[in-house]
Amino acid sequence: MFRKEAVFTFLRAQVSAFLGGLTDYVLMVLLTEVFKLHFSFSILISGIVGAIINFSINRFWVFKNQCSYNSRVNSQLFKFALVVLGSISLKSFGTLVLQKVFQIDYRIGRLITDSFVSYGFNYPLIKYWVFRTNKKQDPVD
Incomplete structure (x- = not known):
């Protein structure tokens, strides 16, 4: 059974x-269409900007881990950066394969690609690894 708070956490995420x-x-579209960067480079740059926004919202609203301890923040940032690197790599590779092999714009x-990466890679890792709390602090799952 789903608990109400777990559903709200998922929706906020x-x-x-x-x-x-x-x-x-x-x-990504702006960098590719206006500045004429290859979409792989655009995905890298835009992915970093989107990740900063996503991390900030996740930390302060979704998972409410407003910990004042720098080591905790640094640990979360490091883990989040690893997830972002994996995510950007998967998005770039998936987009490239769909474009080159299947001729999809x-x-x-x-x-x-984003739909698969977001639900199958990003969300589970962010929820259960980056912003994981111990059960005493977060008994909702």
């Missing part, structure tokens, strides 16, 4: 992912 993802996607390929 989706809002955070949407805002970070929207920033990421719009910036990079904008559409990116949306397809």
